Amino acid sequence: MEKRFPAIAPRNQEASEQTRQHVDQLTKPLGSLGRLEELAVELAAMTGETFPVVTPPGVLVFAADHGVAAEGVSAYPQEVTAQMLLNLVNGGAGINVFARQIGAMQKFVDVGVAVEVEAPGVINRRIRAGSGNMLKEAAMSADEAQRTLAVGIELAEQIIDEGAKVLIVGEVGIGNTTASSAILSALTGADPDEIVGRGTGLDDAGWQRKKAVVREALALHRPDANEPLDVLAKVGGLEIGAMAGAMIGAASRRVPVLLDGFIATVAALLAVRLAPAVADYLIAGHRSQEPGHAFVLNVLGKQPLLDLNLRLGEGSGAAVAFSIVEASSRMVREMATFASAGVSDR
Template identity: 50%
Template sequence: MLNLKIEPLKKEFIDIAWKRLNNLTKPQGSLGRLEEIASRVVAIYEDAMPEIKKKAVLVFASDHGVTEENVSAYPKEVTAQMVFNFLRGGAGINVLARHAGADVLVVDVGVDYDFSEINGLIKKKVVKGSGNIAKGYALSRDDAIKSVDIGIELVRECYSRGYNLFATGEMGIGNTTVSSAVVSVLTNSDVEEVTGRGTGIDETTFKRKVEVIKRAIEINKPDASDPIDVLAKVGGPEIGAIAGVVLGCASLRVPVIVDGFISTAGALIAYCINPLVKDYIFASHNSVEKGHKKALDFMGLKPLLDLNLRLGEGTGATLAMTVIEASLKIYREMSTFEEAGVSKNDK
């Protein structure tokens, strides 16, 4: 895991992209962030005329022992029930993935349920639910590393099958609680600053959630200088797997679109392992969860959308996928002044 070769983007490809962008039939800079996105995509692929071939949304599912502390509006059984919904194609992520022309790959990394052989489910279970962080570690260090390796391996496998644009998603009752703990430790933020209402909890439950996170950090003493230690002590396997996806994409030089708060906690783990991954990450949207902005700001990432989303599953990332694809279509298909026979502004 730690020996992955990740390199910064090469300026020569950024220059190639901007030379073409500035010669398209429009005032320079008039397509705003679409131009910035396209230039970065060119540099990521190291291809003057890149093409998005196949798109995948990797949705990692896991349960969390911290639900014993009554920190969520939903019971933990919902995690497994939603996995079945994903596989049937009936969830929000399925609808938006169909809209984006992306494949949804559902991965069990820690659901506290014994799934039979089901068509479409990728079984990579690390644990049957992580430990209750209010009482002890979420994962052993070995299991934390294993969860990261699962994300890396899945990206490599998908890449070998022609996928070259990835989005991250997740499902797991209780996972905003562990994500808040991870973000609090790694950004050195007060728990109150990074904790939101998740699935829509009331004020009493919210206060309990904050106290549970504080207790978890106090009991487990995660080391902020060691992201794997933080993942093991207060995180969860889907957060680790998402970190692995980010690391894997960066090592393969393909873009990765990170979804909301939980996915960004995973990206934050990857960033703290190797800050160079930032070049390969597109932050899809600004979640209602207030800890999300803290994590994005810490990494210096600016979200593409702000739609008051808080569903997770990869929904925001899949919407952003369409924006990234649009930016590349502008870059590839729009005529230059010379091609269109249009006079340039020489002033």
């Protein structure tokens, strides 16, 4: 499949070294702010700025339905996706609360909800009315998979042009942990028994059924691990493709991506397999309760900032973790150095 993505520059080592030297001159014992110091150096490398600015963050939430929901892989019915999209644009979802708390810009995008949601605040980029049921057919065509990525790139560029300095990407879509599990298994060879979780709260019988669905879909379609777009088309999701595209778009603009939970991190792995340089722009916001999340974080080599037993999605965990990213940025920009404060260094 043809892949056309914007160019992504490598990390700026000169900026990161300048930030590292500055952090070592701040009024504190060397290394005493631990992970915050490491994060500041990473932010400098990503942005190319010695004193990186991370506010305001931008939140993009992509919504889509999944045909595989018909197989009983979720504790909630499919109509919840459309209902939650309305809740999002009305400001009542978890991500809305946390986004307001951190002063984030917010955009909500319909890339494939089963029923069209016409409401102020819904950005219509519908590719189709839900993905196909991967147990019976491909989730989408190769062309549709390409289009999901293009939508994500477009929306990332749009919110960055409007001023976003860090990107948080979230999702709503009943059945999307099933699609994410299938993508992760296809890309890494992981056994579904290792990575498939309970999602929205399946009982034991539902959990076993979900594992079986993932296993059977992979056997049916045999997606090519060396062709990430083939994986997305056969067993993926419209919003997952859009999330991956948004991460590619952000990386091309030197904007850090603060990752949310399992679905967002699988989208990140997809983005990295499509455009490996994206990996340099990813920060793991938290580790969720989904068993596959720890697995995919390990594949990406990312250590999460938080572990609060979250499993909501929507970008909510990343929004909660953003305050740590902002603290790191403020440390570099606002703390005095030994010289400026007239404090004796040892």
